[in-house]
Amino acid sequence: MERTVDVVPEAGLHARPASKFVQTVNQYDATVTVGRADDGEDGMVDASSMLAVTGLNVEHGESVRIVAEGEDASDALDALETVLTTPVDEGGEAS
């Protein structure tokens, strides 16, 4: 199954959102790939790889396609959608 989601965090799929995304993938019993929605099958990469995920260089506002297979596929997609649609604090100095 698959889903297409617009990336909400200001940082895009970098830094903490990317970290959270990969962490989430690894929490589920599912094989997940991710890519830019416009890039088609060739643009899909291993979503459990931080290197591959940040290498996509997806920015805030871009649309990504997530494909999941396996026992937890549906739960994984739900959780990943939440990660990608939650604005994330990037740790500005509080003052």
Added chain:
Amino acid sequence: MRALTGVGSTPLSGVGTARWYRPTALELPARPDPASVDREAERERFERAQRDAREAIRAARDRTAESVGEDEAAVFEAHEQFLDDPQLVDAIEESIDDGSPAEHAVSDAYADAIAQFEGMEGRMAERADDLRDVRDRLLRALLDVAAVDLGSLPQGTVLLADRLTPSDTAALDPDAVAGIATVTGGRTSHAAIIARSLAIPAVVGVGDGLDDVTEGATVLVDGEAGEVVVDPNEERRAAASDVDEPVVAARVSTADGRGIEVAANVGRPAELDPAAERGADGIGLYRTEFLFLDRDAPPDEDEQFEAITAALQAFPDERVVVRTLDVGGDKQVPYLDLPAEPNPFLGRRGVRLSLSDHADLFETQLRALLRAAATDAGDGLAVMVPMVARVEEVEDVLSRIEAVAATLDTEGVDYEIPALGAMVETPAASYVAGALADRLDFLSIGTNDLTQYVMAADRENDGVADLHDPLHPAVLRAVDRTVTAAHACDAWVGMCGEMAGDPDLTELLVGLGLDELSMSAVTVPAVKQRVRETDSETAAALADEILACETRAAVVARLDGVE
């Protein structure tokens, strides 16, 4: 004795033994004949190195979360993910199968990944730094290179480096490190900010001259003068130890008897005791954001109540000024679901959110505050709201406090109404300071944001860094206008921006009439000392002359003239 000049970044001094941190000096042995490589053994070596690196990364994460903050610690989670990255691990294992020793396999696999990121810009280039960090951890484990363990440097180390990453700096033990000096870097880099929050003397941007300082040399880092002194003589050492002002626990007055409160800015419970130890007269700015960040749901009333009473108990006889939630702008909280704004610094932040979308959170916070005000040390509680621009906002806050008080009353819960103030961060607040002060007990000037808004210069934009300076006459006049208007309404006025903690500006700020100065705890002793040396009449005359200056250059010249 030889002195090198850089940019003072933490205004403290320390003397110690030079130790160079050269994280890139890792050399691989010559590549052996693939036929002679024991694949099995090399795989095991790699796995062991991976385990060692993981342990080190997790330890760094935990230490950083505790000593600096969760935000700064998050980078290590990404590091662990790179360590486990299936692409990298596969590439390394294949390379070992082809007959490479583990260290060459690691080096090759990471080199490809680093090259891929380095060609890109901004954030992607930073990822290359992260990858280098992880690669070096693996290589050090494999090559058994005694890494400079930044977390357990010997007592009295002066750490010298080309540059320090935030993670390097966060790993330091402030008790062991007498000082930091770096070849590159600026005062506002994240590494410099972390060094300041750890109270480690630091001079950055010293330049290539620093390379000539030999390992083991005795070095003095004078973060106030911005100097690195090699083989300092006795006189210089003595002068440096004077710079580290003795702690003055008592409240201080000017030479002619005008009392000035010197308080601390605190952003986390862990900073309360250090602030008290440095002699702070209470807290002039207690940021409550720590209660809201890095979690999935807002804190409940009891948790906030506990946090506020803990602060009050740390300063039982002093004032504790708690700022209500200040998010929006550059400070986002995931579960609040704040919409992205094209210009967040001019958007909905601070009290604007508290009075609209997040009225419920604000009410909970007010309940916690009113309850805390009724506890033993509750007399000292004061509450201030951030980002005020209009009188209506203050009136709205006051009526919400009344409503909360009425509810608590019906519920039979103990409460008191604490002193209430507003932060003056917008030019609007400074223009209507009198009307605000008329309705409040105090105002507190946040000079970082006030400067940003008066000068229309983004705090984070290096391109306008020269505009972002509180010594521009326009900013000083906004401060003066605020103080004068508030005093006319019998409200006291504090200052809680970076400016308040610069001892070289203490006389000017006293002259401008500020009643309270609140700063990073590290500069409290020096500012208290300056207050004692100040004569308020002379200071007022200085302030008048400076307010008449037309340019920042003229202000600086006048300030230098009195030193």
